[in-house]
Amino acid sequence: MSRLLRVLPLGGLxxxxxNMTVVEYDERILVVDAGLMFPTPDQLGIDLVLPDFGYLRERADRIEAFVLTHAHEDHVGALPFVLRDLGVERGIPVYAGRLTAALVRSRLDEHRLKRAIQSVQELRPGERVAVGPMEIELIRMSHSIPDSFAVLISCPLGRVLITGDYKFDQTPIDGHPPDVRRLAELGSEGLLLLCGDSTNADRPGISPSEAIVGPQLERVFAQCKGRVVVTSFASNVHRLQQVLDAAAATDRRVSIVGRSMRKAFNIARTLGYLNAAEGALVPPHEIEDFPPERLVVLSTGSQGEPLSALRRMAHGEHPHVSLRAGDTVVFSATPIPGNERAVNETIDRIYRIGADVITPRDADVHASGHGYAEDLKLMINLTRPRYVMPIHGDYRRLRLHARLAEAVGVPPERIFVTENGRPLELDEQGARLGETVGAGVIFVDGMEVGDIEDVALxxxxxxxxxxxxxxxxxISGQDGRSVAPPEVLFRGVPFLTSSEDGFVEDLRREVERSLARAAADEVREIDLLQEQxxxxxxxxxxxxxxRxxxxxxxxxxx
Amino acid sequence: MSRLLRVLPLGGLxxxxxNMTVVEYDERILVVDAGLMFPTPDQLGIDLVLPDFGYLRERADRIEAFVLTHAHEDHVGALPFVLRDLGVERGIPVYAGRLTAALVRSRLDEHRLKRAIQSVQELRPGERVAVGPMEIELIRMSHSIPDSFAVLISCPLGRVLITGDYKFDQTPIDGHPPDVRRLAELGSEGLLLLCGDSTNADRPGISPSEAIVGPQLERVFAQCKGRVVVTSFASNVHRLQQVLDAAAATDRRVSIVGRSMRKAFNIARTLGYLNAAEGALVPPHEIEDFPPERLVVLSTGSQGEPLSALRRMAHGEHPHVSLRAGDTVVFSATPIPGNERAVNETIDRIYRIGADVITPRDADVHASGHGYAEDLKLMINLTRPRYVMPIHGDYRRLRLHARLAEAVGVPPERIFVTENGRPLELDEQGARLGETVGAGVIFVDGMEVGDIEDVALxxxxxxxxxxxxxxxxxISGQDGRSVAPPEVLFRGVPFLTSSEDGFVEDLRREVERSLARAAADEVREIDLLQEQxxxxxxxxxxxxxxRxxxxxxxxxxx
Structure with missing residues (x-):
């Protein structure tokens, strides 16, 4: 007998x-990914934004496992917070590919969650593991970090495929193309539901291969007479490899700067995901003594982050490197929406110094890790799902993804555009959107994690x-009369000292008037007095x- | 005998x-434009940002006149503040084209600067007027607002051309193409210095004509089955005209919503810059009763402004219009750098409602008002200046503009990329950058204008x-001992009530400990006690x- 299958997005829509999606069959829970977001400027003083996992907290004993598609922050960054909140002593297993497992363990270690580190289990693509009444399997995809997988969840009602982030790269740098054979098999055998990445649903055509970037980098390295600084995401191991290769081909050596870049580089290299000859590298403290035309600096800061190595180099605040005229900075990444201003500020700072800048608008020095419209259509045609639920995207991209599904023949009534907290419910009768559960956000602010009170913000x-x-x-406790002159203080109020000299005196008199009035009216309760x-x-x-x-x-x- | 000519940018570089540029000959001053900027997110609570006009304040009696190139906020928005600061009773003349004069008078009226209104004098293109030892003349250009002019300043040393914002539109909507004949004349007679708009120096090719937009709007209006909402800059009178024309051609009527849109519409129409039949318009309160397929709503909000009509429509908070599925919103504008997030939020909100959105990425529903690389080269080739100083742009665009000048043959040593506050000085011996003067920013915060103290920000x-x-x-004035329990208050500190119940009590005890220690150490001076x-x-x-x-x-x- 089959029971209810519920697919509930808690984030990413x-x-x-x-990104975070709950898959629940017969009241047992599998959680796919646990990502975070960075705050918007109006989320003042907030450090991180997490999905509201209250739904999981209330059902902690029903959670069978977590499974992670790949190691990007927007898919794994919330995991330490979620595991700590649910209780690491539960030992809920966390399944992931090999590189993902290594990077996540390192992150859990930073959070001092030793018990959770032991729960992280490597899963090889094709390997199947039971999670309660469900079974999961990773299917290899390509993306801007190695070991990116789609997750196939099988239960008696049918199969659900959650794609993770992906594109169909036929010439991936690591030689592992996406497993289209397995996807086609699903199409033949029957797929109940496809939950697909919508990030680039607005881009026509097919997502270019990561392999297009290498020759462009090589051309830039060959043409530049001075130092080249390449900035990219630390986790984009394929890109790091291509920078190493292009440097070797143009007789340049590479220096890695920025904490997260060095860390990712070392983990990937140790696990064999990155191939760098020892002689290829220059320690950061030797950069300034090295011939500029023989050097590539690989740096963090592609998003204009205030404390990143690139930003500090551009402001002359980096201990080892200062940018100068003659340098060329290659932005081998595009700004994440919302980071445009910070990136533009960094670029302008570099131009001001007199150094040159190459961005993806000038040359193909970046390739997106997400599939374009034709990738998304191919995914649907390969897997031939009965139902489609676009995930990972703002409403615009979710709707555009839905239109693509219609364009390849999925009937509109089988396509569900939903929102965080509103589940798709499937049973033998069909599929429909269910009741909305709470799905706001959780803020991380300093050491504290919680549902920040609106009043504080x-x-x-x-x-x-x-x-x-x-x-x-x-005031006197006896008669409520003022016994000392009122104190007036202010902070963050500009101009007052310069242009409003008498203001503070006037305000103090106003306070005295107010107190006298209160005393005359016999307002004695402190609360009422403060209100007045x-x-x-x-x-x-x-x-x-x-004001x-x-x-x-x-x-x-x- | 010729004297020193100084061209000092106070803003826009x-x-x-x-944008604001000071032209000074023989110690007499002409000010070209007085624009404002909107604050960045880290300029907390600031309403407007003005150029630092301290240089002018100290030399107010040397100012002969202001001249305005066109009526955009980034060229005229600071004028009321500057005139009030310098003293409207000085009656410094403000020269401008006809529409600019009308819009600026209306703005001065809002600021209750009646005396300044009388100082605004219309200048026709080609007409010459003496400003102290200089003479000025407006030369017609094309831009995204009618009556956009370059300013030619003549003095015994030579001529300076400040282009204002421009592109070479050969098919402008108002039938007044840029005066290339006059520009070519300058090239023949000799131009000393060209100060040119750099806004689109990074775009290759030639800026498309405003006339490309009309047919696209008409196509959209014809294809949409429901209401169409077009959002654009209120001041883009050419665009408003094209919306009116496309609506007439597709049997739709137009309703104008948003305060600034209605105001600009009325001024432009009264002066004859806008041609709208009375029957073409629908009052906003009749919108909901009007057949959707016969209506175009022309609205403010193209920059995602929080209080704009479009944003309120999208959130169901507008008194006359609520967006719904079936509506199509056309963004006939691109986001000003920094506004991307607000615009994207608005777009996503509209998709969430189920309405459709068309942006300049989807169709040619917008044309920039600024010249591209080929326009900038044409300007240099027409006017053949001895010296070039790129203005209006971040450092990147200024440098790219300088490269374009080099590309058309201006020797690098005659091209000056400078910054706000650093003048170009010219005399018979040649040209060089002079000493930097103070050129920070002035903030407008509520009713106050001033050089905000860093400490307040x-x-x-x-x-x-x-x-x-x-x-x-x-504490007691006698012995410095605490006479009442210390009060602890906090604001904007989240989580405290929920997760740190004992915290406030602990903090109060810490205060008591600190006070006791101070009393024991005989720290009696209030300042020292507060510091401790x-x-x-x-x-x-x-x-x-x-934290x-x-x-x-x-x-x-x-």
Missing amino acids: GEIGK RDRRMLSADGIFIVVAT LHDDVAAFVYERLR RPLVLPVVVEV | GEIGK RDRRMLSADGIFIVVAT LHDDVAAFVYERLR RPLVLPVVVEV
Whole structure:
């Protein structure tokens, strides 16, 4: 007898990032990926944004396993937080490919989650493992990090394929093309549901092979007379390999700078995913003494991150390298949406120095890791799913992906564009969208993880926009009269000292008037007194400055 | 006898926005444009950013006139602030083309600068007027607002051409192509210096004519079955005209929504720059009753502005229109750098509703108002300047513009890439960059205009990132001992109530310890006591929360 199958996206829909999908059969749970997102500028002071995994917290004892498609932050970054929250002592297994497992273990180690490290289990493509009433299998795909897999979930009702991030690269750098044979088999045998990556659903044609980048890098390295700095994602091991190869071909040596770049490089090299001769490398502290025309610097900072090696080089704040006229900086990556400004600032800084910049707009020095429209259509035609649910993308891309599915013949009523927290429910009768569960966001702020109170963010917004006024009134416990002159302090309120000299005195008098009025009205309860002070001060400040800072009255009774 | 000619950019170099150039001959000053910029996200709570016009303030009695190239905010938006600061009673004349004059007068009226309104004088292209020892003349160019002009400044040393924003549109909507004949004349008679717009120096080829947009709009209007909403810049009168024409051709009527759109529409129509039959328009309150297939809504909001009509329509918060499935929204504009996120959010919101979106990536529904590389080369070849100084652009675009000048034969030593505050100085001996003058920014924050203290912005950043702790200690004036329990307040600090229940109590005890220590050490001076409290509290908070909020100790002596 078959039971309900529920596929519930907790993140990655209506947004780019924090991908996480729950697959639930007969009330047993498999979680595919646990990614994070970086905060938007209006999420003031927030460090990281995680999917709201409250649904999992309430059903922790039903979770059979996690499975990870690949090791990018938007697919694995939330895992340490989720595992700590659910309790590492549960020992919930985490299945992943070999490189993913290594990178995730290193991350769990940084989070001091030793018990969780032991739960990470390598799964080879094609190998099958039971997770409760389901069975999972990894199917090799190609993407901008090695060991990227689609996850096939089989249960008595049928099979679900969650593609992870992918493109159909016929000439991948590591020689492992996507397993189209297995995908075609699924199409023949029957696939119930396809949940496919929508990131590039808006791009026509087929995603270019990673292999196009190497010859372009080689051309740039050969033409540049000075140093070349290449910046890319540290995890893009294929790209790092191509930089090494292009450097070798043009008689340049490579120096790796930036903490995350060195770390990823070392892990990938140790596991054999990266092939670098010892003599090919130059330690960072020797960069400035090395002939510029024989050097390539491989650096973090492709997203304009404030503390990245590239940004520090551009501002003359890097211990080993300062950019100068004659250098060429190659951006071998495109900005993640939202990072455009930071990337443009970095580029402009480099131009200001007089160095040159090459971006993917100037030459093919980058290839996306995500399939374009024709890749997405090919995936549907190969796997011939009964139902399609676009995942990984903002609403625009989800809808465009749905249109592609229609274009290759999937009937519209079998295509489901849903949102975070709204599951697709499947049984013998068919498929339909179910009831929405809570699926907001969880913020990481310093050491704390939680559902940040709206009021704290609202306060931060007020503080950041207009600053704060603090008014301290000291009153007698006997008669409620003021016993010391009121103190007025402010922070983040500009211009006050220069152009409003009498303002603070006037405000202090206003506070005294307010206190006298309260005493006359016999307002003695501290709460009421503070409320009155707040309103009087806020009105006075608005009247004089046309600003609405946070006003904080403090009444001290002595 | 010839004297020193100084061309000093106060804004618009190393950035996109707040264009302002000072031209000074024999110590008499002409100011070309006075633009503003919108703040970046890290300029917390700032409303507007103006060029630092301290240089002008110190030399107010030497200013002969302002001249405005066209009526965009990045060229005229700072004018009310500058005129008020310099003193409207000076009656410094402001020269501008007819539409520019009308729009600027309306803006000065909003700022209640009646005296300044009278100083605005219309100048017709070709007409010459003396400004002290100089003479100015407007030369017609084409751009995305009618009446866009280059300014020719003649003085005994030679002629300077400041192009304003321009492209060479051979088929402009208003039938007034750029005056290439006059530009060629300058080339024959001799031009000393060309200061040219660099905005699109990075785009190859020639900037497409505004006329390409009309047929595309018509095609979209004809194909859409429901309502079409077109969003564009209110000031792009040519675009508004083409929307009106395309609507008429497809039997649709037009409704204008958004305050700035209605205002620009009315001014342009009154002055005859816009041709709209009375029957062509539908009042906004009739939109919902009007057959969708016969309606075009022309709206503000192309930059994703939070309070714009489009954004409110998309969130169901507009009094007259709510977007719904079946509607098509045409973005007839590209995002200004920095606005990408807001625009993408708006687009995604519209897709979520189920409405369709057409952007300039999907169809030619927008044409830039700025010349591409070939326009810039044509300008140099027409005017044959001795010296070239790229203006209006970030460093990247300024450098690319310099390369274009080199490509058409200007010797590199006659091309000057400078920065805000660093003048080009010319005399009979030649040209060179002079000493840098102060050229930061001036912020507008509420009612106040000024050189915001760094400390206020730094405080806002701390407040926005980590919130604030306020500690109030009440001590006896006799012995410095605490006479009331310390008060601890905080704002913008998340999670505290939920996960750190004992924290506030612990912090209060820490304050008491600190006070007791101070009393024992006989620290009696309030300043020293506050400093000690600050350090103790900050250390305690960091130890416990790993955050560095603003800590504000208040000591009340009773």
